[in-house]
Each structure stands twice: as C-alpha cells, then as structure tokens.
Amino acid sequence: MAEVVCPGLPASWINAWLAAIGATVLDPRLRLHWTQGGTRRAVLSAREGDPVALLTESWPTRQLLEDMPVSVAWGETPAVQRRVSAAAFAARVRAARGHRHAWTLSSTMTDLHVDSNGEVAHAPFDPAGPGTIKWLHHRLMKVHREVEPTEERLLESLNGTAARIKDNGLGFDLTRMGSQSDDSGKFGKWVDPVVEVLAFFGLALLPVRGSGTDASLSKASRPSAIQRGWNRPRNRRRELWFIWPAWTPPLDHAGIDALLDIWNTGRKNWPRVGVHAAWRSVRYAPKASADTTRGFGAEPL
Secondary structure, X not given: OEEEEXXXXXXXXXXXXXXXXXXXXXXXXXXXXXXXXXXXXXXXXXXXXOHHHHHHHOOOOHHHHHOOOOOOOOOOOOOOOOOOEHHHHXXXXXXXXXXXXXHHHHOOEEEXXXXXXXXXXXXXXXXXXOOOOOOHHHHXXXXXXXXXXXXXXXXXXXXXXXXXEEOOOOOOEHXXXXXOOOOOOOOOEEEOHHHHHHHHHHXXXXXXXXXOEEHHHOOOOOOOOEEOOEEOOOOOOOOOEEEEEEEOOOEOHHHHHHHHHHXXXXXXXXXXXXXXXXXXXXXXXXXXXXXXXXXXXXXXX
C-alpha cells in the first residue's frame, strides 16, 4: 500500500486524532495507523493510490456541507441552531433517517437528555461558541471556505507546515489559544482549517447518548448525555474526560469503529488489538467566572 506519514497529525492532539479518523470517513479507501515510539504520528495508507491524492479527490464541497441534516435550515423541518427543542430535534431526525450524514445529528445532540427548558443536550465535542458562532455547523462552514483543496495545500497540513488562520474553529481545540503576548498583545485563537474540517468528519464515529432523563419533570437535572469515548467517573465531583488510543494495524473507518468498542478494557489487553499508546483529555481551566472558553488538551495514560 502507498503510505504517507503525517507529522502534522500527532495522536496526542485531540483535533489531529479526530482529523486522521475523519480522513478515513471522507474516503473509505484510506486506512489509518500510528507510528510507534516518541511522537505517535498518523500514517494514512491506501491500495488504490496516493493517500493525499485520494483525500483531495474526496474533499467535501460546500454543497455537500450545506446539505447536512445539522444545517440550520434543512428541508421542511424547523430551524436548528444552538438551542434545539426536543420536538425540533425529533422532526429533524425523522426527516434525516437514511441520509448518509445523519450522523451529524447523532454525534452532536441527543434527546435522551432534555433539560428543564425542553432542549436537547449537546455532546462535549459540540460546545457553545462565542457571540454569533454558537452552532457547530456554522463554525464548520467558516473554516471550510478557507481551504483550497489541492494536494499541495492538504499536504502542508498533514506535514504540520501550514499557516494557521485567526478563527475559533470547531471550538474545542486547546492549541488554538496562544499566549497573552501573541498577536501584539491581543489574545487570539488560531486554527488549521484543514485539520478542523477533517476533525468534524471524525465525529462520525462518536455518537452521543443519554439515559432518557427529562429534567423538566424532575429535580435531577444533572446531564446524563455521554458521547462515545467519554467516561463519567462514579464520583460526581469529577468531570468527564475523553480517552483515545493509537494503534498499529492499518484500519479503515469501519475497523476503527470496531476498535473503539473493544480497546479500553484494560491496558493488558492493548497488544491484542494493536493499541500501543493512549491519552486522556485535560479540560481548559477558565481564567475567570465569565470565561466561556472551551478547550481540551491531553495527558498520556
């Protein structure tokens, strides 16, 4: 198989890990594994040709993104933005059943937890955004328009040499935030739009569910929504964390889907499924009570 090692997609970076998986979702001909030792880097491979050329060929068009069921306006269903009623969500899901991108709903929201306002819960990888960019699909469209999908441009991002743009991206990448001294003293957020677009497609393998809790009917309003890969410790004072692996065998998106079901059963079982490293998310610590910034870093297991 033809292979390309991607220094710009280290497994320890959540968005890069999602982006590498997203490449296999976008193009089923691609397979993914990770280098061993030191920095685990993504390796994309394919039997049908050069992986970068195949990924370029499969890059999503604007029309494809606009036709996603998670779009604000879609078909004859009620509009969907950040605050989504259970009724609007149910209507959208019914209409989207069978659509190839129905996962954009099930990987971002769930009506298996409804809050006291009658609104569905959002996944950790669908955080609220600042100002007028509160919904994930809008953020995706913003970064998508910044990418000219040529082999050279995509290769820059895979190599880690692409220039970042000033944008909030999908809104959960800790590395988008620089130091206070960046940008002539103005605090800014910087992202690689190629990585952000690919990371969105990586969410296809991470559905969100809940326990069927309706907080409007009871005092128990603690969110029960949980996204695949996220763990809820028994101690309620401890927050959720995401756990993800790096593996040796080249897997397509269906193989990765299967691996995510079975790998996290204890470190002694990692070699059986080819896992050689894993990480746990670390949440951004707000600088003040009014700081609504979201972001996830990583620490190795």
